[in-house]
Amino acid sequence: xxxxxEILNLAADRYGEQLYWHxxxxxxxxxxxxxxxxxxFIKIFTKAASFRGEPGSLPAWFYRIATNEALQILRKxxxxxxxxxxxxxxxxxxxxxESAPDASKASVLFQKATMQLPTRQRIAFNLRYYDxxxxxxxxxxxxxxxxxxxxxxxxxxxxxxxxxxxxxx
Amino acid sequence: MPYKESPGYVRELxxxxxxxxxxxxxxxxxxxxxxxxxxxxxxxxxxxxxxxxSVPRRTPIERFLAxxxxxxxxxxxxxxxxxxxxxxxx
Numbered sequence: 001x002x003x004x005x006e007i008l009n010l011a012a013d014r015y016g017e018q019l020y021w022h023x024x025x026x027x028x029x030x031x032x033x034x035x036x037x038x039x040x041f042i043k044i045f046t047k048a049a050s051f052r053g054e055p056g057s058l059p060a061w062f063y064r065i066a067t068n069e070a071l072q073i074l075r076k077x078x079x080x081x082x083x084x085x086x087x088x089x090x091x092x093x094x095x096x097x098e099s100a101p102d103a104s105k106a107s108v109l110f111q112k113a114t115m116q117l118p119t120r121q122r123i124a125f126n127l128r129y130y131d132x133x134x135x136x137x138x139x140x141x142x143x144x145x146x147x148x149x150x151x152x153x154x155x156x157x158x159x160x161x162x163x164x165x166x167x168x169x
Numbered sequence: 170m171p172y173k174e175s176p177g178y179v180r181e182l183x184x185x186x187x188x189x190x191x192x193x194x195x196x197x198x199x200x201x202x203x204x205x206x207x208x209x210x211x212x213x214x215x216x217x218x219x220x221x222x223s224v225p226r227r228t229p230i231e232r233f234l235a236x237x238x239x240x241x242x243x244x245x246x247x248x249x250x251x252x253x254x255x256x257x258x259x
Contacts, residue, residue, distance in 0.1 A: 008190055016183030021170065030174060034182060041190035095171070103171030111171055 002055065004048035011044050011062045018131060019066045025114070025126045026070040028094040036069040043069070060140035063133075067123060067141060074119070088115045113163040117156050124149050125156035 002010075011019070019040060024033040043065050051061060074084045092112045099108050114122055123142060127133045128149075135146040135153075142149070174182075227235070 005191065008187060012183055012187035012190075016187065017176070017179050020179050020183060024170075024172065030172065034186070037183070038186045038189060041186045042193050045190045045193055098173065099171040100173040107171040 002048075004045050007048040007051070007058065008041060008045045010058060012041060015059060015062050019062060022063065022126065022131060023066050023070045025111075025130065026067070026119075026123065027073045028091045028098055028111075028115075030098060032073045033070075036066070036073050039069045039072075040066045057140060060137055063127070063131075063141045071119070084119045088117075091115045109164060109167060110160070113160040113167075114156075116159055116163050120144070121152045121156045121159075124152040125160075128153050 016037075020033060020037050023036045023040070024030065027033050027036060040062070044062060047065075051058070053061060071084065074087060077087055077090065078084060092115045095108060095111050095115070114125060117125060120142070124138055124144070127138045127141065128135070133141075135149045138144075138149050139146050144152070
């Protein structure tokens with residue numbers, strides 16, 4: 001059995017940057033992403049002893065913790081009677097301020113398009129499109145079925161395509 | 170991704186976060202802390218019960234008398250009553 005230090009080293013050294021960008025794509029703000037990544041590593045380290053899965057399922061566990069920490073950050077932003085899915089406009093505006101001055105308009109527009117997706121769809125889309133994870137791996141992270149993930153991805157692609165068509169001159 | 174942070178910056182950030190997490194007390198140390206908390210709580214309960222039992226209890230009339238002034242006590246004619254005679258059915 002791996003020690004907590006070994007597991008954290010694996011998470012940080014092998015998956016650290018992927019985890020950061022996965023969180024960043026959900027929360028947009030760099031400061032929030034840094035906070036969520038820190039909490040992710042602390043949780044991985046302190047809960048490593050309670051992990052009961054196979055070593056091969058550790059990456060899914062890392063991603064699951066990271067996703068939950070990102071969602072925690074988003075929940076802090078919502079007002080009363082709002083849900084995390086209502087943050088798309090706020091997050092879209094944030095993309096402009098967080099982007100590099102020389103960032104391509106296409107990449108900014110693409111990010112804004114993904115913000116139009118409901119949160120669960122956005123998580124599934126990001127993990128498939130950016131992290132190139134299989135539906136089986138995404139199912140382990142999100143707890144959804146592979147079937148609903150395929151459907152989510154299909155609708156996500158349609159929504160993004162429509163947004164790009166509507167906003168491209 | 171359109172964001173400002175370079176790959177090098179993110180790598181350094183990941184390293185800093187890892188070092189901070191490594192300094193976090195882990196679950197096993199947490200268990201010892203949990204045991205000490207239980208022991209401390211038990212000691213407090215024993216102390217409180219012990220103090221409660223050692224404090225002499227006052228009778229109802231003593232509690233009443235402790236709550237009134239000397240002038241008020243002097244007005245109460247039963248203040249000098251030391252015992253209540255039994256009712257006798259004649």
